[in-house]
Amino acid sequence: MDSLSLLMQGFATALTWNNLIFCLIGVGVGMFIGVLPGLGPVAGTAILIPLTFGLEPTPAIIMLAGIFYAAMYGGTITSVLINTPGESASVITCIDGYQMARQGRAGAALGVAAIGSFIGGIVAILSLTFIGPTLARFAIKFGPPEFLSVMMFGLLLIVGLMGKSIVKGLIAVVLGLLLAMIGQDPGSGASRFIFGQIMLLDGIDFVVLAMGLFGVSEILLNAEKNMETETPPKVKGLIPPREEWAPAAKAIGRGTALGMLLGLIPGASASIASLLSYSFEKRVAKDPSRFGKGAIEGVAGPETANNAYAGAALIPLFTLGIPSSPTVAILLGAFTMHGLIPGPLLYERNPDFLWAVIASMFIGNVMLLIMNLPLANLWAKVARIPYKLLAPLILLICMLGVFSVNRSVWDVGLLVFFGIVGYFLKKLEIPAAALLLSFVLGNNIEFTMIQTLSLSASGLLYLFQRPISGVLMTLCILILALSIYSSIKKKRGQLADDAEV
Amino acid sequence: MVGKNMFRRTLLAFFIVTVAFSLAVPSMAFAQDYPRKPITAIVAFNPGGGTDVAARVILKFAEKYIGGQFVVENKPGAGGAVGFTAIAMAPKDGYTIGMINPPTVLLKPIQEGNLVKYSLSDFEPIANFVSDPGALVVPPDSPFKTMMDVVEAAKAKPNTIRMGYGGPGTSEALTLRNFENAFGIKVRKVPFEGTGPQLTALMGKNIDVMFTNASEIVSQYKAKTVRVIAVGAPKRIPMMPDVLTYKESGFDTIQLAMRGLAAPKGIDPKHLQILSDAMAKVFNDPDFQKRADELSLPLDYMGPAEYKKLLQELDAFYRAEYAKNPW
Amino acid sequence: MAKAEAWKPTLSPGFWGSLAVMGVGIVFFIYSLQFPYTSEIGPGPGFFPRWLSGFLIVLGVLYMSNSIRGKDKSEKLPSEKGLSSILFILGSMVGYVALIGFLGFITTSAAFLFLLLRKAYRWYVSLAISAIASLFLYALFALFLRVQLPMNGLGF
Structure with missing residues (x-):
């Protein structure tokens, strides 16, 4: 066990007072950034990089990595309490987390999220420690065709988010896909649907869309009822009732696997991981109608998945020097800024640094668990602040958070616009979550399809000529055939009873 | 909304707005010497990116030589076009400059002419820092x-x-x-x-x-x-000394992604001189060279005249290629 | 949309919703015609937009037929009172976006909070909350997180 002894040395370094303090600062700030709506790990890490200039590389990276994985913990809190996602990977947690909070089970929701996050995070770091290089070699086999088939699989899973009416569900999906087309198309270079607005060249930021559709629209809906939302009942304990343990544990297990897989895949993001996990949980649940009404799996799965994602996304960075997502790309920038070269050389040249950072992630996750469990009760009190005071503050913080992502007032305007859109979607019972998920997948599907077609002369058949994508596509076709079969048989009986999202 | 307090509220809101506006009048400071206040440097990309890091490092060193302060302001959007436009349209008082990234900065107006409203002639190049x-x-x-x-x-x-x-x-x-x-x-x-x-x-x-x-x-x-x-460099690069250039390989093309500093056109030539002198000194600073090496920055210093000439050549080249056939 | 609803109470919100969906579909469809449908390797930049927006129009028609046949039971649009408070919030947000570049973060945020809080508490309480919250957020974002917030001419 070579890794083990190296890891022990890493712990020796990471456990020095200096490094412990920076780890604590990192996870504290990260959690906080996660809590603030709009401000996610990408912006948070980028903003704080200049502050690490004066530090030694080890504490600097310990701190920045802490921000990255801790943001995933923090994002849950506002989703559950005020139905406003703290960061984009927690959008989906709003659906069942907020319902749980309204039933007075905010503590259980936050508790299970913290435990799931911890497990997901630790498993991912364990994999990084012991089988990192092997996993990375597997991960780079994932080319555009494989990514495309994963995305197609995801698109199929959205069916589970569609809500009562299949027409409205499809409207949401198609709207999401169309919104994703806005901006400069990386496949062709064409600027599509920008309506003469230079600010639309980059497309619509996911954060803006998510905050508008979920955060702002929620406040508009409540304003209509004259801000008189009932204060949620007092929080009752952190431990979910015994009968929820088994489903929550299973959801955590699946969330860990899914998050890990997506963390390894280049181009995926934490929000894709949590969105897919939610859809998947709803798909495999015995009684999908519980979803949207406070199903514990709807919190446990996605929250685990986004933390497992965060840990696993570091594997390609550490072992191959490949940034698999924008957030990791910023971490890569931080590495180079401190004169470190991520990739295989890191293991040879800077083992002290590398293992100290890995050890610090174990420590950071433990810190987060310790912080989160008792804090859950404290946080839950936020939900008991009078809504008339809370609502304007949420609006202001949403605007500020969205602004700080790109320093763009235009984005804040867009936030207002999507707040209005979200309001009408909720009124008309068009499922916003399905819109958001298809938005995330939209660009990737089109772009990876262009890439796949460019790679070979066999067109889309190429997908079936490669083992991984072949299996996934066959699975997609099977699922599609099965759902068509069962819907003909049951006349969409189950779908019709589907919960509203 | 309906109520007797309406008038009082409106009045109060009006009061707040008026006070704020009166405060917002820019402070007038006449520069005897330059710089007398911090110089804003616009970066057209997000913090933590390559251009941002290069700008922050270089400008930090430049503060010593210019005897003033630089404040980096990130204005990302539209693949840099938002920030480039902001530099081109900035006040010409010498207190707003910015990073330009050829060829991106040149390509944007050529390709997105109906959206991007600046052109190369709106810039006064100060120095090139990096040619990647x-x-x-x-x-x-x-x-x-x-x-x-x-x-x-x-x-x-x-x-x-x-x-x-x-x-x-x-x-x-x-x-x-x-x-x-x-x-x-x-x-x-x-x-x-x-x-x-x-x-x-x-x-x-x-x-x-x-x-x-x-x-x-x-x-x-x-x-x-x-x-x-x-x-794609004109000659072999120190970072990869054993690698042939495109030209040595038989493909006569130069492909460089550059990062440099420019001011809006119409800046006082004295200010331009002070800025470009400071940048030239930065590049002779051994501490800076060491730092750039750590960051893997492929340094390539060019003064204002040389940089301007190159940019014009590149611009003409891209316009000609684009006229032939967009790529 | 909401006004029209008041005039024609017989038509459900779903009807207007379906009209909006069709409208979006039509706008995107027409816009998408200017992008090439095919490319060297197959689908061009116009391929997906055209199919998707076309599909959206069809879905809009289906949605309309469902809502006319009374199958749609979605919520009614707001009453006049609800509407006015929504419009007030939206107006404040739009004003915030419009003014922040001139007045700077602190002033605009305080004004925004004050406007929205004004009927919740006595005006001086609201004013105090607005000022303290704005200053706190400024300290948090600008000083602690180093976000470059919009400033006014005086530097705040």
């Missing part, structure tokens, strides 16, 4: 050892070599087009967004060759997880 050459990269066990190996293979089997690049509309796309035309070959062009996914595809053998920039793969080059077979 394009690089032709293959996996370490690839049969391609030189650029000509790629060309020969493409000639033998047209339309089979899978080549990753930055996607249509980028300067890489133009280089790739000229590469095909120069040798009369055809390759499979696979677009990518960013070096990360491209590198993954290369190491996973999903593509055979890729065009990227040297500084983006320098760590993989050092770790020998990729092999660089040619770089």
Whole structure:
């Protein structure tokens, strides 16, 4: 066990007072950034990089990595309490987390999220420690065709988010896909649907869309009822009732696997991981109608998945020097800024640094668990602040958070616009979550399809000529055939009873 | 909303707005000397990105020589066009300058002419800092050892070599087009967004060759997880001394991604002189050179006149190529 | 949309919703015609937009037929009172976006909070909350997180 002894040395370094303090600062700030709506790990890490200039590389990276994985913990809190996602990977947690909070089970929701996050995070770091290089070699086999088939699989899973009416569900999906087309198309270079607005060249930021559709629209809906939302009942304990343990544990297990897989895949993001996990949980649940009404799996799965994602996304960075997502790309920038070269050389040249950072992630996750469990009760009190005071503050913080992502007032305007859109979607019972998920997948599907077609002369058949994508596509076709079969048989009986999202 | 307090509220709101407006009048300071207040440097990309880091490091060193302060302001959006426009339209008092990234800064107005409202003539170049050459990269066990190996293979089997690049509309796309035309070959062009996914595809053998920039793969080059077979600089670069240039390989093209500093046109020539002198001194500072080396910044200093001339040449080149056929 | 609803109470919100969906579909469809449908390797930049927007129009028609046949039971649009408070919030947000570039973060945020809080508490309480919250957020974002917030001419 070579890794083990190296890891022990890493712990020796990471456990020095200096490094412990920076780890604590990192996870504290990260959690906080996660809590603030709009401000996610990408912006948070980028903003704080200049502050690490004066530090030694080890504490600097310990701190920045802490921000990255801790943001995933923090994002849950506002989703559950005020139905406003703290960061984009927690959008989906709003659906069942907020319902749980309204039933007075905010503590259980936050508790299970913290435990799931911890497990997901630790498993991912364990994999990084012991089988990192092997996993990375597997991960780079994932080319555009494989990514495309994963995305197609995801698109199929959205069916589970569609809500009562299949027409409205499809409207949401198609709207999401169309919104994703806005901006400069990386496949062709064409600027599509920008309506003469230079600010639309980059497309619509996911954060803006998510905050508008979920955060702002929620406040508009409540304003209509004259801000008189009932204060949620007092929080009752952190431990979910015994009968929820088994489903929550299973959801955590699946969330860990899914998050890990997506963390390894280049181009995926934490929000894709949590969105897919939610859809998947709803798909495999015995009684999908519980979803949207406070199903514990709807919190446990996605929250685990986004933390497992965060840990696993570091594997390609550490072992191959490949940034698999924008957030990791910023971490890569931080590495180079401190004169470190991520990739295989890191293991040879800077083992002290590398293992100290890995050890610090174990420590950071433990810190987060310790912080989160008792804090859950404290946080839950936020939900008991009078809504008339809370609502304007949420609006202001949403605007500020969205602004700080790109320093763009235009984005804040867009936030207002999507707040209005979200309001009408909720009124008309068009499922916003399905819109958001298809938005995330939209660009990737089109772009990876262009890439796949460019790679070979066999067109889309190429997908079936490669083992991984072949299996996934066959699975997609099977699922599609099965759902068509069962819907003909049951006349969409189950779908019709589907919960509203 | 309805109520007797309406009037009082309106009055109060009006009061707040008036006070705030009166406060907002810019403070008038006449510069005897320059600079007398912090100089804002606009970066058209997000904090933590390559341009931002380069700007912060260089301007930190420059503060010593200019006897003033620089404040970096990030204005990302539209692939840099938002920030570039902000520099071009900035007040000409010498207190707002910014980073420009040729060829992106040149390509935007050519390709998005109806959206992007600045042109090269709106800038007064101060200095170029960095020239990051394009690089032709293959996996370490690839049969391609030189650029000509790629060309020969493409000639033998047209339309089979899978080549990753930055996607249509980028300067890489133009280089790739000229590469095909120069040798009369055809390759499979696979677009990518960013070096990360491209590198993954290369190491996973999903593509055979890729065009990227040297500084983006320098760590993989050092770790020998990729092999660089040619770089797009005019002469060999210190970062990769054993790598041939495109020209040495038989492909007479220069491909550089540059980062430099510019002011809006119409800035006081004295201010321009002070700024460019300070930048020249930074580049002779051994501490700075050491720091740049740590950051893998491919330094390439150019003064105002030289930089301006190069930018005009490049602009003319891109406009001519675009008129021939957009890429 | 909401006004029209008041005039024609017989038509459900779903009807207007379906009209909006069709409208979006039509706008995107027409816009998408200017992008090439095919490219060297297959689908061009116009391929997906055209199919998707076309599909959206069809879905809009289906949605309309469902709502006319009374199958749609979605919520009614707001009453006049609800509407006015929504419009007030939206107006404040739009004003915030419009003014922040001139007045700077602190002033605009305080004004925004004050406007929205004004009927919740006595005006001086609201004013105090607004000022303290804005200053706190400024300290948090600008000083602690180093976000470059919009400033006014006096530097705040």
